[in-house]
Amino acid sequence: MAEKINLRGLVAEILLTVEREGELSHLAIRGVLDKYRYLPRRDRAFIKRVSEGTMERMIEIDYIIDQFSGTKVKKMKPVIRAVLRSAVYQLKYMDAVPDSAVCNETVKLAVKRGFSGLRGFVNGVLRSIARNKANIVYPSMETEPVRAISIRYSMPEWIVNRFCDSYGQERCIRILAAYLGDDLCDFVQTGKEEKDSIKALSQNPAPHRGTCVRVDTDRKSAEEVRCSLEAQGIKVVPHERLTYAFYISGYDVLDEIPEFSEGILYVQDISSMMVAEIAQPRENDFILDVCAAPGGKSLHLAQMMHGTGMVEARDLTEYKADLIRENISRCRAKNIRAVVWDATVFDPEMEEKADIVIADLPCSGLGVIGRKTDIKYRASEEGIRELSELQKKILDVVWRYVKPGGTLMYSTCTMTAEENGENTAWFVRQHPQFSLV
Numbered sequence: 001m002a003e004k005i006n007l008r009g010l011v012a013e014i015l016l017t018v019e020r021e022g023e024l025s026h027l028a029i030r031g032v033l034d035k036y037r038y039l040p041r042r043d044r045a046f047i048k049r050v051s052e053g054t055m056e057r058m059i060e061i062d063y064i065i066d067q068f069s070g071t072k073v074k075k076m077k078p079v080i081r082a083v084l085r086s087a088v089y090q091l092k093y094m095d096a097v098p099d100s101a102v103c104n105e106t107v108k109l110a111v112k113r114g115f116s117g118l119r120g121f122v123n124g125v126l127r128s129i130a131r132n133k134a135n136i137v138y139p140s141m142e143t144e145p146v147r148a149i150s151i152r153y154s155m156p157e158w159i160v161n162r163f164c165d166s167y168g169q170e171r172c173i174r175i176l177a178a179y180l181g182d183d184l185c186d187f188v189q190t191g192k193e194e195k196d197s198i199k200a201l202s203q204n205p206a207p208h209r210g211t212c213v214r215v216d217t218d219r220k221s222a223e224e225v226r227c228s229l230e231a232q233g234i235k236v237v238p239h240e241r242l243t244y245a246f247y248i249s250g251y252d253v254l255d256e257i258p259e260f261s262e263g264i265l266y267v268q269d270i271s272s273m274m275v276a277e278i279a280q281p282r283e284n285d286f287i288l289d290v291c292a293a294p295g296g297k298s299l300h301l302a303q304m305m306h307g308t309g310m311v312e313a314r315d316l317t318e319y320k321a322d323l324i325r326e327n328i329s330r331c332r333a334k335n336i337r338a339v340v341w342d343a344t345v346f347d348p349e350m351e352e353k354a355d356i357v358i359a360d361l362p363c364s365g366l367g368v369i370g371r372k373t374d375i376k377y378r379a380s381e382e383g384i385r386e387l388s389e390l391q392k393k394i395l396d397v398v399w400r401y402v403k404p405g406g407t408l409m410y411s412t413c414t415m416t417a418e419e420n421g422e423n424t425a426w427f428v429r430q431h432p433q434f435s436l437v
Contacts, residue, residue: 005036007046008086008109014051015082018374025055025374033253041252054089056180056373059154061088064136068128071121079113084125091130099130149173153180156376159366166417175415179370210237210247211254213265214273214296216303216331217244220264228259242273263331268296269371271413275360276300279409283308285355290343290398293320295327295336297358302336311336314343343394350401356409357401361391363412363419388418395427399434408434 010032017028029051033044054061062073065084073081087106090097103126110122139148146164150157153176163172176182215222222244226236229248234257239245251257259265275297281287281304289298292313302311313324313336324338341347343361364384365375395410402408410427412419428436 005039005043006109006112007043008050008083008105009112010036010047011050011054011086012079012082012109012113014047015054015086016078018055019078019082024372025051026372037253044252050086050089050094052373053093054086057089057093057154058085058377059156060151061085061092061154063138063151064088064092064129064133065125067136068132069121069125077115077118080110080115080118080122083109083113084122087126088129091126092133103127103130145169149176153177153182154376155179155369158381159376159379162416166415181370210235210249211251211267212239212269213246213248213260214268214300215244215246215259216264216266218303218306219332220259222246225259225264229257232257239270242270242277245270245273261330263327263333266296266299266327266331268300269368271367272296272360273300275358275409275411276304279356279358279407281305281309281356285309286353287311287356287358288350288354288398288401289313289358289360290341290394290401291315291359291361292338293323295324295338297360298324298336299327299331299333301356301358302333305335307335309335312339313337314339314341316340316342344390344397346397346400352401352403354401354406355403356407357398358409358411359395359398360409360411360413361394363387363391363414364416366414366416368413384416384418388416388423391419391423392426395423396430399427399431 014025014028014032017023018025029048032047036044036047039047062085065073065088069084073084076084083106087102090102091099103123106126107119107123110116111119115122138151141148146157146160149155149164149169149172150160153160153173155176160172160176163175167175215225222238226238226246229236229246233250234248235250237247239247254267255261257265279287279301281301283305285305286309287298287301289301289311292298293315295313298311298313302309305311315321315324315338318340321338321340328336328338343359364379364387365372366379369376391412399408410424414420424436428434
């Protein structure tokens, strides 16, 4: 008889892969789920939730462990650190899993991984946390507001400081809560009506936890796709504004959904779709997307032209161009091509050729932490400065591709002034022939 797969062991492997090898968490999770595709949906969902949740809440989890462990998290063996972190996530955020099962199975896993000598340590730390999890003492908002927010919302203090400086403390908390899908009411001092509206928003799982998809309505109507998905047992929540956008959940494997494998569905966030919505392409336009991989915006623009015109989707490497080509092939798009080109290098063949230039540029990504948890652990102030300068360098090249009267669409998925408003103001000063819309 084949050995039963240890789900918690797979979670630990994912956490170790991210920590030791620096692999992006979503790629590490996808790699395990692809390898163990035969597991029941419930087991795969457990692996995904515990892995994602542990990494998302890691700052808070480490704070909790350090309260109950004589050995601090940073001093622990990597395997012990991984199994304890995932266990604490289960204890605090997964009520359906009995505390005793979490403790027992984590101890067994530590022994199985060769740490039988630490059996008592792992058991003692977890049982202490399980007994006291309702009474964990957090830093005070009155005396240590930045640290309190950082730990409660698992966000590095430098980002909390940045957001508080830019948006004020209350709005900073709203942003961080939105990343986590959390209830704000214990932290935010607002009127009852506003608290209720914030609570309703933060507790709606569809936008935060569902997968956002765009429907190619040239091939199938949104209503037909919705009915088909629901017939497959998939929960569908239409977007309130974009009729071709859905949040879907309750599926097992994305590429086993016929509409996805046929290219009728494309996974894309609403903010990304808004780039094409705001650019407003017309039929027969020529559009140049200078940093396009994996191609979502380019494909959306091509679809909005209903097969007319042409979108040239460029990126820096053959690998990235191949990602675009794979999506072009799956989506059966004809009016789009992928080209390898360095956006910092001027292409004289393209001067004043494009009706629309899409400059969705490399950025720190602080606006999409809710989808890409790794960003908050990898970003830095130095990185923000470097990316801001790279954006200026690219903008100073690609404006020359815009036809007179055409559109340069500049977008990022971050929330820093340097990479957004300041760069926009700089560009308009440098190029007064462009007017800001």
